[in-house]
Amino acid sequence: MSKKLKLKIWRGNVDSGALQEVEVEANEGEVVLDVIHRVQATQMGDLAVRWNCKAGKCGSCSMEINGKPRLACMTQIASFADGEAITVTPLRAFPVIKDLVTDVSFNYKKAMEVESFTPPADLKPGVARMDQVDVERSQEFRKCIECFLCQDTCHVIRDHEENKKSFAGPRFFIRIAELDMHPLDILKNRKKKAQAEHGLGMCNITKCCTEVCPEHIRITDNAIIPMKERVVDEKYDPVRWLGSKIRKREGIV
């Protein structure tokens, strides 16, 4: 069961570009990435698109589909009305390299700025004991496939290039939260640094990041809001902060 589909693809590079309309076959069950591949194999051999796993696990095929940040491999053609044009464009928050491929190096720079996991210096391999319930908090954030859709949609940087310097973005707020809640991490002040160095305060909790997350990570509710709340708490209550760190250490035998 196949049908003809109208697909508008943004083609171009850093200098210029425009939407090009193509007609392409779409079969039952196919996703947007399938039809892009068909266009590539039959009409535009040099059409640039990133992809890897084609199963929503690697976060490579991020693009904007009818203006929404999405993974092309997880967007069913059937989810569009018959006759509805499908428009694919590159992620808007990052500079275009070519066609649907953008320069996402911003994210790798920000990753470099987050202080790494820091276990106790004397922790020996194989001896750590952690309860499942304690690892699950960080595990939620470690589901992140680094598709950077949350970064793309976040209006702090989407429409304000100038904010990029001082704002790490939702992906790295969950990274900081993950480390902060990690039962073996002993670094102090992660939340304060999130505020002071990574721009946590610029987030005004519109939850756009949570909405686009293909892994359904509750970025705003489980990472950003708790960190924002505790940043305030800690300013006034150092004892409570100390207590939280001591409890962390008890998890280690």
Place this chain on the structure above:
Amino acid sequence: MREKVAMARHNYDVVVIGAGGAGLRAAVEARSAGLRVAIICKSLFGKAHTVMAEGGVAASMGNVNENDGWKVHFRDTMRGGKFLNHYRMAELHAKESPDRVWELELWGALFDRTKEGKISQRNFGGHEYPRLAHVGDRTGLELIRTMQQKIVAMQQADKKEFGDAESYLKVFAEVTITDVLKENGKVAGVYGYRREDGVELLFEAGAVILATGGVGKTFKITSNSWEGTGDGHALALKAGGNLVDMEFLQFHPTGMVWPPSVRGILVTESVRGEGGVLTNNLGERFMFKYIPDVFKDKYADNEAEADRWYIDQDNNRRPPELLPRDEVARAINSEVKAGRGSPHGGVYLDVSKRLSAEVIKKRLPSMWHQFYELAGVDITKEAMEVGPTCHYVMGGVEVDPDTAAAVGVPGLFAAGEVAGGMHGSNRLGGNSLSDLLVFGRRAGVGASEYVKHNQPVKVSESTIKLASEKIAAPFKRTGGENPYTLHQELQEITHNLVGIIRTKSELADAISKIGDIRKRIENVSVAGDRLFNPGFHLSFDLDNMLLVAESTAKSAIVREESRGGHTRDDFPKMDPKWRTRNNIASFDGKEVVVKQQPLPVMPKGLFELFDASELEKYLSRDELAKGGR
């Protein structure tokens, strides 16, 4: 035009090609040895195919059943590989994998836990005890992210000490390597280009580690991403290395079969490990019919016992759904051929009757998500349709087990899926993630030692010129063939003639057809310019896939027996004569040549780990009488 054809030169002690588990682990080790290391990614950093590994990493930590230990793991691995494994690799792997898992925890990995707070371990096909450390069903992602973050941590430390995060360890993303360069018989570096702008790159290096993964894209139905094109296999062949036993391909028994766009995508073995059963269109749990003699004492022959095993593993035999993958894939193939398949040519896999919806979503979250989003199937309520998919290549670069040095090419190393020997004729689930950790680290050590004891070799201008001309070639031709079309044709050939069940006449046909495509790819031309051009890129991948397909078909036609991931319709049984031989493929500049080489003989100490009654099933009388070396 933005196109630049300038060439950038880099100089490193070690270049690692591949940024999956094996490559990253190797890079961490080489940097720890004080060397300057370049990591070359085919995609973006952190996207490697390792993220697709779902079930877990096999390591006999004994956290769930304390009877487990390296000897048991070693035995399971040899059995799974039908005794064609390089014994030394299987031994090192079994001994070292627990340390490799524990060490990840020091780098921030968060595995699921037991009630005592230890790393939890789950059951998997062919493993005698619960052995797979896991994070739900996204263990591969956890490994990649942990090592990616470890590399960032090392770069941060370098920045503190030397002022530059990339002074010792640098990641080159979206780079294609087209040549391993040699001078005077030794590896001198690699050559390639950057996709972002088409600029050519020369890496001069004392040692090169291949960690390029698998070959799945050579086949039509595969669980592999576009990266799995056998790049390292081909680079090794062209550099004068050997590929061992390329006939052994693992068809994972459970790939998705519907809708067509997701055909081949992996359905983790954990579904069966957690209690999922396989049935045909008669509702029959058919695996009981397919327990081979060599496994009869370990697998339950009735449903009652198989079901009891999930509760009491000490007093019951395992369900046959957990047989090694080659057995399950063949069984599914037979059921479908006999007309007992599901509507879309697979069989049914159902976990909804054993576990509650809540437990399924917790233990198999990405499976639930994958079926719900891509197939409209709710696996907490209904069965999945599954069938075999090309998943893993057991064959690969012939290496020295201890150092991961490629045989015959000084300065070249290989680890992970691209290396051969470790898994014999069939890999057990979970042994891939442990393989890439154990041998990734060993390759890092091996390359570091090599660099410390060998002077780097300068790459000559004539060598550079040849490598550069090769990259320019596809644009010099016009009106030639479309690389996408040739790729599809190759996939049809391998799928139809070199697939799960093989025969001599079809293999001969495949070899001849692959030869025809080889002639035609010399004529491939591509549209556009060098800037991020997938068609241009595919023209190099195609060349690699052809060499792989030729090695596989030529190795498959000479092995006149059925064993593990190689099934011959015309030779349906295992033949002890073939157990003592490896097929060694090499490249003479024009075509792949396959010869036989004796399999290394196990030392007495390892030989004695097995019951004589088990060895009788695999070994000849002569070998049994000798009792190892």
